[in-house]
Amino acid sequence: MASQQETDQQVNDGFVVDTEDCEERELAYRERGTSRPITVVGNPVLHKECKDVTEFDDKLAALIDDMFASQRTAEGVGLAANQIGVDLKVFVYDCMDDEGVRHVGVVCNPVLEDLPAERRVLDESNEGCLSVPTAYAPLARPDHAVVRGQDAGGNPIKVRGTGYFARCLQHETDHLYGYLYIDRLSKRDRKDALRQMEEGTPRYETVPND
Numbered sequence: 001m002a003s004q005q006e007t008d009q010q011v012n013d014g015f016v017v018d019t020e021d022c023e024e025r026e027l028a029y030r031e032r033g034t035s036r037p038i039t040v041v042g043n044p045v046l047h048k049e050c051k052d053v054t055e056f057d058d059k060l061a062a063l064i065d066d067m068f069a070s071q072r073t074a075e076g077v078g079l080a081a082n083q084i085g086v087d088l089k090v091f092v093y094d095c096m097d098d099e100g101v102r103h104v105g106v107v108c109n110p111v112l113e114d115l116p117a118e119r120r121v122l123d124e125s126n127e128g129c130l131s132v133p134t135a136y137a138p139l140a141r142p143d144h145a146v147v148r149g150q151d152a153g154g155n156p157i158k159v160r161g162t163g164y165f166a167r168c169l170q171h172e173t174d175h176l177y178g179y180l181y182i183d184r185l186s187k188r189d190r191k192d193a194l195r196q197m198e199e200g201t202p203r204y205e206t207v208p209n210d
Contacts, residue, residue, distance in 0.1 A: 016157045018105040026068060026094050026104045033065030035073040036084040037205040038130050041180055041197070045082045046131055048178045050089045053108040056154035060090070064106050064152055067092045074204040076130045078168045080175035083131050085207065091172035098163030107159060110149040110173045115142055127167065127181045134200025135193040137185055145169040 039046055053060060063086060071079040077095040081088045090108045097103065123143040128136045145166035147159045161169045171181055182190045 014158055015160045016105060016151070018103045018159065019101055022094070022102045022104040026072075029065050029068035029092075030072050033062075033067070033069030035069040036066055037207045038070065038074055038133075038202075039083055039085050039207045040131050040133065040209065041182065041194070042209040043085070043131075043207060045085055045087055046175070046178070046180060050080075050082055050087050050176045050178075053088050053090055053150070056108070056150070056152060060088075060108075061152055063088070064090065064092060068094070074130050077164075078172040079130065080172050082175060089176045091176060093165075093168055093172065095161075095165045095168045097161060097165035103159075103161070103165055105159060106152050107147055107149040107157065107172075108151065108154075110147045110169075110176060112170060112173050113146040113148060115144060115146075119144055123163065123167065125164070125167065127171065129171070129181050130204070131175075132180060132182055132193060132197050133202035133204075133206065135182075135196035137182070137189045137193045139181055139184055141167050141170050143167075147173055 063081065067079050067081065067084060070084050071092060071094060078091060078093040080091040089110065090106065091110065092106050094104045121143050122140040124138050124140045126136045127139045143163055143166055145161045147169050149157060151157050159169060174181065182193045185193065
């Protein structure tokens with residue numbers, strides 16, 4: 001545990017170094033974890049702000065392991081705790097940026113920094129979500145993101161992303177405040193995304209909504 005935290009706590013200019021030993025770190029997380037089914041739109045845990053992480057203990061470490069295992073099973077690039085039914089502000093990621101560089105890490109209690117106007121360049125790429133399986137829609141998001149939060153040991157961290165990785169950081173932070181990407185779409189596009197979901201078959205186990 002200590003060596004893992006030491007790796008996660010390496011920083012460069014105040015930002016976590018999340019591009020080193022990605023394969024080994026991700027494998028270690030998920031080999032300890034157990035994959036869980038994914039909650040989908042309509043499940044109440046997805047539609048409210050999650051509780052802050054206050055206990056940085058073995059229980060949290062076990063949850064993070066399960067999240068990495070679940071993320072890999074579902075072939076995702078990011079996963080928030082409420083996507084496996086846990087009401088806590090923590091997300092994990094295993095995501096490539098637009099330059100093909102892999103990023104692997106954990107953020108607890110994330111807060112997105114406001115970007116100055118001159119850096120607010122919008123990217124209108126397609127977006128999808130494990131909790132809205134088989135559906136995709138274009139959604140404009142800034143192509144640069146900085147998230148502040150804590151690591152698995154409670155230490156303050158900052159994570160910076162560009163391009164696709166920036167989208168991932170914003171998407172996962174949204175989850176923990178009760179927002180799905182479809183909530184940011186027009187009514188027409190949201191309806192279309194839900195239709196895609198209804199017509200598709202997810203490739204991973206999901207939690208049925210009662």
